[in-house]
Amino acid sequence: MKRRVWHWRGLAAAAALGASAVGALAGMGAIGMGTAALAQSSPSHAASTPRPTLSGCRTAQGSIHFDFEGASRSACHVEDDRTVSILITPEHQPPINPSPWYAFRYRTAEGGRLTVNLRYIGARHRYAPKWRGRGDPAALSVAVAADGSAATITLPPGEGVVSGQPLVTAAHYDRALKQLVTDGGGHRQVLGHSHDGRPVEAVRLGNADAPHLVVLLGRQHPPEVTGAMAMDAFSTAIARLVRSRGIDRTRFQFLIVPLLNPDGVARGHWRANLGGVDLNRDWGQFKQPETRAVGDWLAKLPAGVRPVLMLDFHSTRRNTVYVQGAEASAQGKAFLAAWLGGKEEAFAGYPFTIDPRDANPGTGTTKNWFNATYGIPAYTYEAGDESDPAAVRGAAEGLAQGLVPALELMLAEGLRP
Numbered sequence: 001m002k003r004r005v006w007h008w009r010g011l012a013a014a015a016a017l018g019a020s021a022v023g024a025l026a027g028m029g030a031i032g033m034g035t036a037a038l039a040q041s042s043p044s045h046a047a048s049t050p051r052p053t054l055s056g057c058r059t060a061q062g063s064i065h066f067d068f069e070g071a072s073r074s075a076c077h078v079e080d081d082r083t084v085s086i087l088i089t090p091e092h093q094p095p096i097n098p099s100p101w102y103a104f105r106y107r108t109a110e111g112g113r114l115t116v117n118l119r120y121i122g123a124r125h126r127y128a129p130k131w132r133g134r135g136d137p138a139a140l141s142v143a144v145a146a147d148g149s150a151a152t153i154t155l156p157p158g159e160g161v162v163s164g165q166p167l168v169t170a171a172h173y174d175r176a177l178k179q180l181v182t183d184g185g186g187h188r189q190v191l192g193h194s195h196d197g198r199p200v201e202a203v204r205l206g207n208a209d210a211p212h213l214v215v216l217l218g219r220q221h222p223p224e225v226t227g228a229m230a231m232d233a234f235s236t237a238i239a240r241l242v243r244s245r246g247i248d249r250t251r252f253q254f255l256i257v258p259l260l261n262p263d264g265v266a267r268g269h270w271r272a273n274l275g276g277v278d279l280n281r282d283w284g285q286f287k288q289p290e291t292r293a294v295g296d297w298l299a300k301l302p303a304g305v306r307p308v309l310m311l312d313f314h315s316t317r318r319n320t321v322y323v324q325g326a327e328a329s330a331q332g333k334a335f336l337a338a339w340l341g342g343k344e345e346a347f348a349g350y351p352f353t354i355d356p357r358d359a360n361p362g363t364g365t366t367k368n369w370f371n372a373t374y375g376i377p378a379y380t381y382e383a384g385d386e387s388d389p390a391a392v393r394g395a396a397e398g399l400a401q402g403l404v405p406a407l408e409l410m411l412a413e414g415l416r417p
């Protein structure tokens with residue numbers, strides 16, 4: 001078989017521009033796909049360039065589509081009646097975090113069967129397929145190549161959506177923000193807009209003049225859905241505590257921004273916003289509208305209000321919390337000990353580690369910026385990619401319950417002579 005080569009830039013550009021740009025995919029150097037390259041779909045293409053399509057694939061056995069919010073911008077190619085290849089590519093050239101997002105929907109013909117080969121560029125298979133649809137979920141099977149460069153998914157007959165993590169998109173956040181307002185007696189506000197013009201929304205809980213502000217941020221990185229689940233449960237627990245007076249709303253207020261990268265989520269990105277920037281490297285520079293929206297809001301806080309804690313929710317391969325290391329203040333250490341110390345095994349199904357890491361100056365991470373700017377504990381709350389959702393939620397609720405008592409200890413520490 002003739003060796004086919006594909007070019008990063010061509011693929012990324014085609015993904016960004018849509019089906020009209022697929023011609024850019026053909027024949028440009030750089031990354032060899034070897035004999036595993038996408039096969040020809042029909043004899044008419046046999047002598048020239050392959051024509052993968054970004055709008056989907058159709059065979060006699062069924063069809064694949066990328067026409068919904070959160071779908072990956074993947075090139076798709078028919079290998080034979082039963083087999084389709086999907087090229088899993090990032091939104092910009094590497095280096096990029098290896099969070100290879102995929103999401104597609106499919107429909108099989110009556111009695112049809114479809115097998116999908118995921119072929120990764122710039123990463124190895126990471127996310128076990130999640131399926132939602134009509135049919136028998138037990139009929140889904142996945143086989144991963146020994147080197148992780150590909151995975152073969154046999155789809156249950158019928159129709160469904162297959163994605164690297166459950167799809168959690170704008171409609172979910174709309175409901176979640178409404179519910180937080182209801183649960184916590186807070187109000188919803190638009191902090192700014194993304195490149196695409198999507199709102200960057202927040203819910204505020206507690207009194208606007210309460211002196212101690214806790215900032216909760218989420219979804220800077222689109223595929224990190226277990227972190228979003230943790231943040232959901234955490235925020236809901238906080239809202240209920242505020243309403244039930246378990247948290248004193250005259251002392252503590254909360255800014256909750258659960259979807260900081262709405263464009264990346266809608267467009268199926270691995271990491272970046274639509275500006276091609278990792279938002280978790282833009283803090284301090286604030287060159288991107290999404291991070292700037294939060295930075296501007298913070299800059300306008302009344303004199304009597306000051307952030308006391310920032311939590312930024314993400315996902316990685318294991319449950320962990322990145323915290324300040326030796327750079328932590330005495331207050332920060334008191335808070336850490338009171339909030340997380342000894343809790344690593346306290347939640348069923350959700351063991352976690354505490355990972356102290358001092359700032360890498362100049363990296364512009366949320367964690368480092370909040371710590372450097374306000375001298376406060378600023379943590380990255382990482383839920384494991386494949387952690388059980390119920391356990392993720394249970395642990396987050398438990399940790400939310402203990403949050404304000406630990407903050408009170410921290411504030412008292414600050415008053416000690």
Ligand SMILES: [Zn+2]
Binds near residue numbers: 221224314315
């Ligand atoms: Zn992340």
